[in-house]
């Protein structure tokens with residue numbers, strides 16, 4: 001193997017071992033967004049500073065589902081922990097379905 005080839009090989013390895021974020025709901029890996037467990041507008045109303053709202057890594061599909069399915073008040077008051085979100089039957093059904101979808105193909109939930 002020539003010197004150039006070896007350099008290329010290690011470059012490929014590097015990109016493959018880059019840590020991926022995992023969605024807290026469906027467990028798929030890839031580019032995740034920060035989901036604020038308390039919607040920002042609700043946090044402001046309750047006097048919580050934006051930087052103090054806990055965030056979790058979530059894929060766009062799961063986040064879109066939550067926002068579409070629950071109101072901001074529900075998210076802020078009832079679903080402000082990952083455990084509480086996971087307990088919802090609607091969420092469990094969605095997660096079961098979305099786990100079978102490839103992450104690269106945008107899932108339309110709206």
Ligand SMILES: [Zn+2]
Nearest residue numbers: 023026059062
């Ligand atoms: Zn997800």
